[in-house]
Structure formats: C-alpha cells, structure tokens
Amino acid sequence: MNDIKKFVRFYKSDFGRKVLAREANYLKKELKDRKKILDIGCGIGYFEEMLPGLNIIGLDNSREMLEEARKSSSKKFVFGDAEHLDFPEESFDGAFMVTTLEFLDDYKKVVDEVVRVLEPKGKFVAMILNPESEYFKSHMHKADSYFRKIKHTNLKEIESYISKLFAMTGEYFLGIRGQEVFDTRDKNLASLYVVKGVKV
Ligand SMILES: C[S@@+](CC[C@H](N)C(=O)[O-])C[C@H]1O[C@@H](n2cnc3c(N)ncnc32)[C@H](O)[C@@H]1O
Numbered sequence: 303m304n305d306i307k308k309f310v311r312f313y314k315s316d317f318g319r320k321v322l323a324r325e326a327n328y329l330k331k332e333l334k335d336r337k338k339i340l341d342i343g344c345g346i347g348y349f350e351e352m353l354p355g356l357n358i359i360g361l362d363n364s365r366e367m368l369e370e371a372r373k374s375s376s377k378k379f380v381f382g383d384a385e386h387l388d389f390p391e392e393s394f395d396g397a398f399m400v401t402t403l404e405f406l407d408d409y410k411k412v413v414d415e416v417v418r419v420l421e422p423k424g425k426f427v428a429m430i431l432n433p434e435s436e437y438f439k440s441h442m443h444k445a446d447s448y449f450r451k452i453k454h455t456n457l458k459e460i461e462s463y464i465s466k467l468f469a470m471t472g473e474y475f476l477g478i479r480g481q482e483v484f485d486t487r488d489k490n491l492a493s494l495y496v497v498k499g500v501k502v
Contacts (some may be wrong), residue, residue, distance in 0.1 A: 305448060306370050320483040325349070338359075340398075341398055341400075342402060343384060343403075346374065347377070348374060349400060358377055385406065385407070385411040390419075392420065392421040396420075404454045428464070428496070428497045429495075430457060432492055472498070476494045
C-alpha cells in the first residue's frame with residue numbers, strides 16, 4: 303500500500319479520528335490567536351480540514367500528498383521543500399509540524415528556515431514522535447510501518463537545537479495504548495513530544 307493510502311486509511315479509522323481530533327484540538331489552543339500559519343509537511347491536509355477557523359497554508363514536497371489534501375480542504379496548499387522555504391522573511395506569525403521534523407534529513411536546516419519565515423514573537427509548534435512510547439515501539443516492529451522512515455530519534459538533541467532559537471517549552475502528549483487514546487504526560491505512554499517555541 304502506498305503512503306497516501308496508508309494515511310487516508312489511518313485518518314478515516316475510528317482510532318485515527320480520535321488521534322487527529324486530539325492533535326487538532328491541541329494545535330487550535332496553541333495557534334488560535336495567530337493570523338497566518340504555515341503547516342510544514344502537511345501530508346493529506348487533514349489538519350487544514352479539522353481547523354477551518356485558522357488561516358493555514360499547507361506545504362509538502364509530495365505532489366501526490368498535496369493532490370489528496372486539496373480534496374479534503376479548500377485551504378491553500380503549496381509544493382515546497384521544508385529545508386528551503388520559498389517565502390520571504392517574517393511571512394508568518396505561526397508554524398506547525400506534525401510528526402514531520404523527525405523524518406527530514408536536516409532538521410536543523412528546517413528549524414533555521416522556520417525561524418527565518420516567522421515574525422518576531424511568531425510561534426512554532428512541533429509534534430514529534432516519542433521513541434520511548436509503547437505506541438512507537440509497537441509500530442517499529444511492523445515491517446511496512448511509515449515510522450521506519452524516521453531519521454531522528456534523539457528528542458533531547460532536537461529540543462536543544464530549537465531552544466537556541468526560540469523561547470521554548472516541551473511536554474509529552476497523547477497517550478495511546480492499543481486503540482485507546484487518552485491524556486497523559488507519562489513518557490512511556492505519550493506517543494508525542496510537543497515542542498512549543500516563540501521566536502525571540
Ligand atoms: C509523517 S508525514 C506527516 C504528515 C502530516 N503532518 C500528518 O501528521 O498527517 C510527513 C510529511 O512530510 C512530507 N515531507 C517529507 N520531506 C519533506 C520536505 N523536505 N519538505 C516538505 N515536506 C516533506 C511528506 O511528504 C509527508 O507528507
């Protein structure tokens with residue numbers, strides 16, 4: 303099965319819907335006061351669909367993902383490379399990435415680009431897979447899991463780089479056990495680690 307089909311199947315499942323709803327809700331709380339937001343690695347665009355009240359531009363380097371995204375949301379989607387964002391400095395006051403930063407070759411370059419395109423006091427939210435979680439470990443055992451494409455699993459290192467450029471906080475989020483989705487800050491159960499930074 304190709305990646306697009308995997309994502310569509312996941313987000314249309316009861317479990318995927320629950321995950322998506324919690325992630326979207328989190329992003330809404332963090333970014334609701336922002337006027338122009340960039341979603342880097344937007345994939346099939348379900349966050350754009352789930353957050354109709356936010357002014358988001360979705361960016362991805364897969365034309366197939368973008369084609370699928372345009373089916374679910376009328377928001378603007380652009381083709382582009384996260385490591386070389388084709389936007390002038392200070393174009394956005396918000397940016398987010400959901401389970402994307404850890405899959406990219408040079409995450410430092412991406413963070414540098416996010417800083418460049420954000421206005422001073424612009425907010426960056428990165429939801430990163432937590433390699434310590436039961437959820438992550440169970441996926442890594444599956445031969446065809448997308449998680450196996452992950453390139454960076456050292457959260458401390460990623461966080462340390464982001465903290466040089468942003469006033470930041472981090473927290474574990476989104477407990478998953480089997481098909482159950484729940485609130486937790488427990489490092490072993492939280493499927494994500496969220497880094498939230500404000501450009502200084
Ligand atoms: C794991 S998916 C996450 C998609 C979406 N954020 C979600 O949570 O459903 C990572 C996405 O990043 C995109 N991507 C990978 N490398 C990229 C790059 N260099 N620039 C922009 N997007 C990229 C992929 O095409 C894919 O859609």
